[in-house]
Amino acid sequence: MLEQIEGSKAMARTIALCRPQVICAYPITPQTHIVEGVGELVRDGTLANCEFINVESEFAALSVAIGASAAGARAYTATASQGLLFMAEAVYNAAGLGLPIVMTLGNRAIGAPINIWNDHSDAMALRESGWIQLFAETNQEAADLHIIAFRLAEELSVPTMVCVDGFILTHAMERIDIPDQKIVDAYLPPYEPVQVLDVEHPMSIGAMVGPDAFTEVRYLQYYKQQTSFRLIETLSQQFAKLFGRVAGGLLRSYHTEDAEFVVVAMGSINGTIKDVIDEMRAEDIAIGLVSLVTFRPFPIRALQEALAHARDVLVIDKALDPGMGGPLASNVAIAFRNMDDAPNLHSAICGLGGRPVTKASLSRLFRQAMVQPWEGPHFLDLNDRVIAREIHRRGKARRAGPAAENILKILERERAEKARARAEAGGA
Amino acid sequence: MSEAPRSMETVQKLKFYQKGTHTVGNRLISEAERNVQASIERSNSLTCGHRACQGCGEALGARYAIDAAMRAANNQLIAVNATGCLEVFTTPYPETSWQMPWLHSLFGNAAAVATGVAAAMRVTGKPQVRTVAQGGDGGTTDIGFGCLSGMFERNDDVLYICYDNEGYMNTGVQRSSATPPAARTATTPTLGTEPGNVFGTGKFVPKIAVAHDIPYVATASVADLHDLEAKVTRAMSFQGARYIHINVPCPLGWGASSGDTIKLARLAIETGLFPVFEAEHGRITQVRKIRKRAPVTDYLKLQKRYAHLFKGGVPDPRVARIQAMADRNIADYGLVEA
Numbered sequence: 221m222l223e224q225i226e227g228s229k230a231m232a233r234t235i236a237l238c239r240p241q242v243i244c245a246y247p248i249t250p251q252t253h254i255v256e257g258v259g260e261l262v263r264d265g266t267l268a269n270c271e272f273i274n275v276e277s278e279f280a281a282l283s284v285a286i287g288a289s290a291a292g293a294r295a296y297t298a299t300a301s302q303g304l305l306f307m308a309e310a311v312y313n314a315a316g317l318g319l320p321i322v323m324t325l326g327n328r329a330i331g332a333p334i335n336i337w338n339d340h341s342d343a344m345a346l347r348e349s350g351w352i353q354l355f356a357e358t359n360q361e362a363a364d365l366h367i368i369a370f371r372l373a374e375e376l377s378v379p380t381m382v383c384v385d386g387f388i389l390t391h392a393m394e395r396i397d398i399p400d401q402k403i404v405d406a407y408l409p410p411y412e413p414v415q416v417l418d419v420e421h422p423m424s425i426g427a428m429v430g431p432d433a434f435t436e437v438r439y440l441q442y443y444k445q446q447t448s449f450r451l452i453e454t455l456s457q458q459f460a461k462l463f464g465r466v467a468g469g470l471l472r473s474y475h476t477e478d479a480e481f482v483v484v485a486m487g488s489i490n491g492t493i494k495d496v497i498d499e500m501r502a503e504d505i506a507i508g509l510v511s512l513v514t515f516r517p518f519p520i521r522a523l524q525e526a527l528a529h530a531r532d533v534l535v536i537d538k539a540l541d542p543g544m545g546g547p548l549a550s551n552v553a554i555a556f557r558n559m560d561d562a563p564n565l566h567s568a569i570c571g572l573g574g575r576p577v578t579k580a581s582l583s584r585l586f587r588q589a590m591v592q593p594w595e596g597p598h599f600l601d602l603n604d605r606v607i608a609r610e611i612h613r614r615g616k617a618r619r620a621g622p623a624a625e626n627i628l629k630i631l632e633r634e635r636a637e638k639a640r641a642r643a644e645a646g647g648a
Numbered sequence: 649m650s651e652a653p654r655s656m657e658t659v660q661k662l663k664f665y666q667k668g669t670h671t672v673g674n675r676l677i678s679e680a681e682r683n684v685q686a687s688i689e690r691s692n693s694l695t696c697g698h699r700a701c702q703g704c705g706e707a708l709g710a711r712y713a714i715d716a717a718m719r720a721a722n723n724q725l726i727a728v729n730a731t732g733c734l735e736v737f738t739t740p741y742p743e744t745s746w747q748m749p750w751l752h753s754l755f756g757n758a759a760a761v762a763t764g765v766a767a768a769m770r771v772t773g774k775p776q777v778r779t780v781a782q783g784g785d786g787g788t789t790d791i792g793f794g795c796l797s798g799m800f801e802r803n804d805d806v807l808y809i810c811y812d813n814e815g816y817m818n819t820g821v822q823r824s825s826a827t828p829p830a831a832r833t834a835t836t837p838t839l840g841t842e843p844g845n846v847f848g849t850g851k852f853v854p855k856i857a858v859a860h861d862i863p864y865v866a867t868a869s870v871a872d873l874h875d876l877e878a879k880v881t882r883a884m885s886f887q888g889a890r891y892i893h894i895n896v897p898c899p900l901g902w903g904a905s906s907g908d909t910i911k912l913a914r915l916a917i918e919t920g921l922f923p924v925f926e927a928e929h930g931r932i933t934q935v936r937k938i939r940k941r942a943p944v945t946d947y948l949k950l951q952k953r954y955a956h957l958f959k960g961g962v963p964d965p966r967v968a969r970i971q972a973m974a975d976r977n978i979a980d981y982g983l984v985e986a
């Protein structure tokens with residue numbers, strides 16, 4: 221049924237339709253509304269036969285989910301940002317044990333400086349943990365991906381993270397179709413674990429593995445992910461057939477057929493990029509977009525095919541590896557390895573810590589990349605003046621103080637100067 | 649289990665100890681309290697062939713604790729294990745000594761993982777299957793303490809057993825918050841003005857467990873396996889969060905003879921250094937009285953980790969401080985019959 225509803229609430233209701241049996245809740249912005257929402261559905265009986273457990277940390281949240289999943293229950297939790305890092309050890313553990321837990325990640329920046337707004341730093345920080353990572357473009361997809369995620373996780377016995385842009389999706393009101401329980405049940409069968417703690421058939425799970433077998437155990441994790449591409453596509457197609465709309469899959473191309481210039485991005489930013497592309501297409505500019513849904517496993521083959529005809533590829537990262545640049549750009553570069561006529565790769569870092577990415581900025585960025593591409597990552601809408609002042613200031617004094625606070629001071633001073641100038645101009 | 653023979657009065661007044669050993673033999677106690685190590689009815693949940701050191705207190709404690717829990721749960725029991733000696737010596741891949749469903753996740757999350765297992769049993773229609781979590785003192789009093797306290801305050805249906813050998817023995821004998829003052833560890837070397845572990849540090853988690861007002865808390869010792877089994881059985885009669893803290897000497901980490909494990913465990917009790925008690929719903933209900941009080945020097949001198957206290961024949965003033973700690977325990981817990 222179509223409803224005007226907050227993204228988090230839509231996700232909560234869709235997650236409840238997936239009949240999770242153990243839900244672990246710990247608050248962290250911007251994911252909190254999701255667990256609150258599922259909690260209400262457990263309390264009012266909508267989601268029956270479910271244990272809703274308020275835990276004392278994210279580390280405990282995922283640990284409870286690990287125990288529940290290993291004991292044969294469908295387990296779910298949600299987190300964001302610092303919370304994901306706080307549970308990092310358990311994130312790797314769930315993947316190493318092969319437990320099909322589903323977790324929503326309300327994508328948010330990582331401190332310091334502390335920042336509650338959206339970017340992809342959290343998902344990127346744990347991209348090598350062995351979880352499947354799916355990125356939602358819209359709130360409809362954010363809700364739908366959870367249904368696919370449970371099915372995918374359980375078929376593969378690999379934990380799956382649904383990455384949803386914090387605030388941009390989690391807190392936005394949109395028109396969303398919440399599916400019927402019957403259709404969800406038809407798509408998602410009950411959880412049938414491949415390994416389970418069972419008193420009738422006792423087994424040890426989580427034994428110490430030495431150099432003689434560790435590589436093989438790890439290789440199987442790699443093998444499972446590398447052979448899952450077709451399954452991910454199939455599950456998306458089955459979803460489309462049953463639910464009547466597109467969700468999931470590896471990636472989606474937008475006007476790439478004749479595009480020499482193709483943008484690659486993940487998450488909600490794709491909506492804005494499509495608007496810009498529409499405007500540029502109206503000017504007969506051959507530009508297209510590849511919107512990546514599945515980041516882990518990284519669909520190298522699918523990307524190569526999608527970008528085969530591109531001359532230039534601009535990768536948009538909503539995260540920064542300070543010692544390297546954009547993580548997504550680094551991954552796309554790997555896809556270009558050994559590719560005939562590989563396109564030129566350009567990298568841009570956008571929307572860090574919730575900075576709005578406007579159509580105007582993106583349009584300027586795309587046009588500049590077409591005529592005068594840059595070396596290294598380009599930081600969209602970087603305030604060069606403030607950076608220059610702070611670098612200059614730091615060069616003058618050893619005890620230059622904390623960078624974040626200094627930049628805020630500079631900005632404040634500039635604002636005050638502007639206001640004074642305006643007042644003087646007005647008075648004159 | 650019958651209540652009468654377990655009550656202190658009966659046990660204390662009868663003084664049924666084998667001569668010289670202070671051990672209560674099977675012959676001398678009630679049927680209900682007897683245990684037979686080789687009984688065919690034992691589940692042998694932690695079976696032979698594991699790789700614990702000779703004289704390992706933890707292996708002994710775990711074997712008795714888990715078998716007693718299995719018996720109480722009618723063999724419907726799942727164990728969650730923290731990283732540590734017990735985990736390592738029982739499950740060197742591809743072998744396992746556990747004849748029960750057993751899960752190891754991480755060092756610091758055993759209590760939380762057990763919460764998840766217990767929840768799964770309820771929602772999958774197997775409420776009769778009980779859950780036990782176990783770890784060493786590092787995994788319990790230090791790195792796992794947050795998860796432990798969380799499990800306690802939620803009153804999750806988990807029995808958590810801590811095998812306390814007073815240090816990180818698996819990594820090569822480092823200090824934990826359960827390491828006693830003056831003890832030598834690799835990170836509290838016998839150097840400087842305060843050799844060994846520092847006085848005035850550390851914590852006694854059973855007391856903190858009691859402060860959570862959970863249904864059942866007990867301390868136990870491998871020196872009294874009857875008492876240990878009785879406590880595990882008692883713990884299993886409750887629903888909700890339960891905690892048993894077992895003193896388990898470590899020949900390797902304590903620098904003691906493998907043959908002295910039981911003797912040391914007993915001396916820890918008889919000196920007053922390790923108070924043995926039970927508490928229900930936040931109140932102490934039972935205290936095991938000291939049978940034959942011993943000075944702390946009897947206990948300390950058997951262990952190389954305290955050897956620096958007895959160098960050169962001059963009594964180190966810190967021995968008196970340790971004696972004062974024991975005396976305080978005796979007074980606080982009422983360990984000696986008035």
